[in-house]
Amino acid sequence: MEITNAERARILVHALPYIQKYNGKIIVVKYGGNAMVNEELKKSVARDVILLNLIGVKVVLVHGGGPEITEMLSKIGKESEFVNGLRVTDSETIDVVQMVLAGKINKSLVNLIECSGGSAVGLSGVDGHMIKACTKDERLGFVGRITSVNPKPILDVIDKGYIPVISTLGCDECGNVYNINADTAAAKIAAALKAESLISLTDTPGILMDKNDASTLISHITVCETDELIKSGIISDGMIPKVECCVNAIAEGVRKVFIIDGRIPHSILIETLTDEGIGTMFEEG
Amino acid sequence: MEITNAERARILVHALPYIQKYNGKIIVVKYGGNAMVNEELKKSVARDVILLNLIGVKVVLVHGGGPEITEMLSKIGKESEFVNGLRVTDSETIDVVQMVLAGKINKSLVNLIECSGGSAVGLSGVDGHMIKACTKDERLGFVGRITSVNPKPILDVIDKGYIPVISTLGCDECGNVYNINADTAAAKIAAALKAESLISLTDTPGILMDKNDASTLISHITVCETDELIKSGIISDGMIPKVECCVNAIAEGVRKVFIIDGRIPHSILIETLTDEGIGTMFEEG
Amino acid sequence: MEITNAERARILVHALPYIQKYNGKIIVVKYGGNAMVNEELKKSVARDVILLNLIGVKVVLVHGGGPEITEMLSKIGKESEFVNGLRVTDSETIDVVQMVLAGKINKSLVNLIECSGGSAVGLSGVDGHMIKACTKDERLGFVGRITSVNPKPILDVIDKGYIPVISTLGCDECGNVYNINADTAAAKIAAALKAESLISLTDTPGILMDKNDASTLISHITVCETDELIKSGIISDGMIPKVECCVNAIAEGVRKVFIIDGRIPHSILIETLTDEGIGTMFEEG
Amino acid sequence: MEITNAERARILVHALPYIQKYNGKIIVVKYGGNAMVNEELKKSVARDVILLNLIGVKVVLVHGGGPEITEMLSKIGKESEFVNGLRVTDSETIDVVQMVLAGKINKSLVNLIECSGGSAVGLSGVDGHMIKACTKDERLGFVGRITSVNPKPILDVIDKGYIPVISTLGCDECGNVYNINADTAAAKIAAALKAESLISLTDTPGILMDKNDASTLISHITVCETDELIKSGIISDGMIPKVECCVNAIAEGVRKVFIIDGRIPHSILIETLTDEGIGTMFEEG
């Protein structure tokens, strides 16, 4: 199918009300899953973020990096202990986490945005001691629970014209570094920034009534309904903590929270600049 | 033909390099012809201008209004004298010109932009004595030749966040008001603003080798080639002064000058945000 | 009578406390009547406004233009319908109103100030959609009632160093334009700007106990006293709506409101910079 | 003679072009002679300065204080040595100079301006080490020759909204304080500030062809003519150094320099805001 430029222009104009809606607002994108692995999807995210930035949206990219951490740990032959199925993060492990998140993934993402024509600066929760944390469970070591997020370093970086890319390390006053769950961090960061919206890129189409049938996507869920959906098992397993982060973000003042399918190219743009909701949107109520 | 939102997103992303190119730059749009008469085209121009504005382009809209002036003169039963086929602009006529340009067309255009979600302020060459002029030919009365353009009022209006809409009146130190050719004024204003580009909306596809065959469009003309094209009669009649304005604009430092077909919806966006040149582009050389 | 320069200097110094009083404050001048017709008076108003501007007073000029509108309507042979003696403003009429107010009178006034050495920019209620209005009475067509005044465009123009000259058009979200009574608009604008004072130029010496005897001028009226004066017929006819505007302006926070005689040269300066009150001042109470 | 307020307003308007001329410009007033002694004249100067300040002129007041220094020295019984008729300024004397200039005269002047409704801050050449000096003649002790003037403290005080009042002390890197001739200091300060004009208040009507006949006032002198006038004895005695300061100020870029009669009330206003030149104006050429 050939699309004429007249068609293209018309499409740009259709985006106008969406552009007006988000102009000057902050959108936090939780980056993860396939969108962080597949080269094409990575470029697609970078371009979405740059485009939003150019049209006046303040995009903040928050990333974790579970699979790459696991890969690196195995590379150095580190064998992890587990408590209740959760990996114990000892001193050597947190060093690897720090390297992979703040050194590898963060800078690669910054590099990708720069090479696509954007301007980015990478930050971790350690920079400006932005994410303060403490031990979540003493048996798990340096797995952190966020105690506070200082939005100043992020706003400073935005103010100077860069797209902030944030790796979710936490730290405490004694200099300990903690691994922080990226969904939780993104929600807390969105709240601290009083963001207009939080968009979480996942490897599912959103919340499905029937996990195996994409056509059963639930487009809107109110905060109240989530409890019921968890009880009934529709929201289950790994989706539960993600949904809890969404609910918390709304409770702390983020206007709109989305779980969308990061496997679809330009899913961020589709969600923000078209009339199509391509995932599940969480609302107050 | 149905266009999916995925397609839409891809199209937005394709516009990215063009958005980056014009970000923060000034584009002067000479508004005229059918695009100023047809209701659909008017809305299309308003939306184009607002969209460009939102994505960081500083658009300045310059308009004339020949047909509406003629209509108003006939309405009040004013019979004009003519010298060499040019209308003599006496005191009563310039009053009508001022009313129609600065009162009717200017404010209607501002109104249209505001109603489409943009923010606009209308200026005339009299405001801040922005366009200084003197008599072009004493036999023609208040038909003016521009002596200087003060870009400050336009930049002030941009700085405060409005899209400036300019009607092409001139004035002198004694308080006389002059009718100024809108093509000339747009070129001078673009030069005074050190604009990135000047886009002139006309009722032709651009410069055609064969006036009756749109497929003979000349996409690029260097300033040097225009002389030859005028001599050979390819550029003729009413197009000659338009082309001279284009050439002058380039001589005074405007980077790129376009004559495009204002009858095509969203022609401004097509020219600026796609890879299609839909008219004739004038270049130095 | 010869006045020495020593005398002149002394007079300038006498103005000092008045200058100090108004320094940095906003004065809205409702311009109308003879002062808008007589060439000498027009120049006198322009100079007063420029002088006040130079000594640090932020003057805002608001004008209507009834007589010129009537003249233009008759010129185009438009016959108006009347309802209860009020002209019905149909679509063709509002077009003429817009042209005369925003095109002719507004720009002529701007031109006059510029030629007298001041710096002015003309605005209408349409620019920046500054004056929002709706139909006052459906039988009267586009005669508007103000629903809100956005002071931002006026303050922006002041901030950039220009004297704002405002024609009293209103507009709504659908793009309709309305004719707004200039006294009402001036009062609403003064209120929206939190002006120090509102000065209304009229063709009377102020409120007179005996309409035919200028020596019976009432210098001060409290808001409370106006009711009584209207009931007793001392304030009557066309003066009633003017007085109501004054009372409303005070109710909405304008500190001082004056009705002064615009037929006296430099009446604005006399009122603001000397100890003479040359009209009627309205006060709270 | 009774002056009506209409007359007053007309006079204010006559001042308009002069106000426009000086708006935003710096005028340095060298304050001295009778104008610094007579209570009425002092108040007149204070009001002139405040008025000029309010209408947008940046006035800088520079004062000396010879007679009061002499009086104080006699009060403490200090007997001065003289070299070639010039008083030797020893350590005890410069202490008295400092006290009288920076303590008594400076603060009294500041006080007078404040009590008249202006806002003033007193500075000496010691503050911010604004006036750097060295010994003029080793036999005279702490009589200084200016080596440089740093305009920053003066501009800082203006920028914060105060009228700067400056006493003409100098200082060096070792902490020595010097008495500086006030005419010289005013000229150097005017030059350092790139002042529009320097007005020197004296006890004469200006430069007279015949010293005893005020009607022989020379209104304009070019720099070139001064040599001749000195040679011919028309400029003589104490007027010679004053004239030299004027000539130097012009040489260093001050546009206009005046010697005016400080004994005439409001002489500063008469000189700046009327068409009357009441003293002698020095011009380049």
Add this chain to the structure above:
Amino acid sequence: MEITNAERARILVHALPYIQKYNGKIIVVKYGGNAMVNEELKKSVARDVILLNLIGVKVVLVHGGGPEITEMLSKIGKESEFVNGLRVTDSETIDVVQMVLAGKINKSLVNLIECSGGSAVGLSGVDGHMIKACTKDERLGFVGRITSVNPKPILDVIDKGYIPVISTLGCDECGNVYNINADTAAAKIAAALKAESLISLTDTPGILMDKNDASTLISHITVCETDELIKSGIISDGMIPKVECCVNAIAEGVRKVFIIDGRIPHSILIETLTDEGIGTMFEEG
């Protein structure tokens, strides 16, 4: 004893937490006693103030000048009347006070700071009419009681990068000047500036349990305890009004108030940048 540079560096680093504590805060130093007489101590104070300024503390120096006033009065042979042992400040006396404080001491202090590499501007309570006062006791003449302190001139001077040096004159609307007790003025100034701390340099080690035994220094006193200490005679004579000023400063919001021994070189630095409290600190409670 030789101190190595390694030792020096270590000492600088030890000051780090103190520097961090005071960074960006205002400290008012009441300067008086021996520290204002002894040449070495004067230089020591100047250097302390400059050092604090450089490390980001906003130091305000407030001085009186009793002994020099007395000396000057005796020099001019002025015999003062006394009421209840207090000197009557007549018109001639206040002139001397003004000269000595604002002319001699203030400018000498400014000069000393400038010569030591700092940047200072001297102000008196008359400048910007910063200290408003009225007669304290009609029998004492121009001895003033502060009615208000306007912190703007001090903050303006700090904002422009100078260390403000303030002589404690007061003034009223009529132009009268008053001698103000420097302790009182410093306390009021500290309160008006919402200072972090007020440090008073005296000729005692602080409040002593036994006036003759420096080892009985009371390091901390709460506001409540002062009453008891006055009643019991431990705080007595000239120390009583000093202590009352300290108590008042705390009551008006100054966080910490110190009376320290100005006879110890660099006592200001010792108090602020080391762990040693070298005087008495007053606290709330």
Add this chain to the structure above:
Amino acid sequence: MEITNAERARILVHALPYIQKYNGKIIVVKYGGNAMVNEELKKSVARDVILLNLIGVKVVLVHGGGPEITEMLSKIGKESEFVNGLRVTDSETIDVVQMVLAGKINKSLVNLIECSGGSAVGLSGVDGHMIKACTKDERLGFVGRITSVNPKPILDVIDKGYIPVISTLGCDECGNVYNINADTAAAKIAAALKAESLISLTDTPGILMDKNDASTLISHITVCETDELIKSGIISDGMIPKVECCVNAIAEGVRKVFIIDGRIPHSILIETLTDEGIGTMFEEG
């Protein structure tokens, strides 16, 4: 040896002229060697940097990390190829370099500064594409030669109040990342920032005439003398490239360049804030 607080204060005051000299200037510290390994020395550097920052010096910390990279490579069992004794940096190796430099060392350093009371943000040459590079030698893979340094991200971070900590990665337009020699990078960064001085922390006392005798330290070397010293073998081996960086930094406008002994605690402070030069200073000439 007990040092009294009086002594401490005196020492702080002795630092005054040095503080004044560096106030507002940029100092680039090349961090490396033992100072980056020993825990005590690391804390000492952090405190030095924070102290300098607080007293108004803009410190930029640049670090490499050779030993930790080697250690990590060995941990993952990576065997490196060597060309002429230089390690070939293949794709897997540069990934490790990026992780160790930007992830481990950079964030640990930021963390250390934050925990010591400073405020820091870590940057790499990838952030804002600050360090542009290309391949130095195709046989060595991703070992980079700097083509340009963009100082904007560093200045932005300083402007927002943070101490920038920089890891010396380079990047190119295609997204390749390069390992950059830290000495070279520090010199280029100092030049791009127009730094006042560049201080390189090493594990030697500086340039020694006799490598084995610390007492033969050369305190000052002019750029001209370095050639001779290299030829004569006094500067040899690993010191040669370090010295070349120093010489280049001076050639590109850095005022003063030092090689100092990072093994001495607080060596940065000793060099900058005392009269002792503890290493070798390179000067123009």
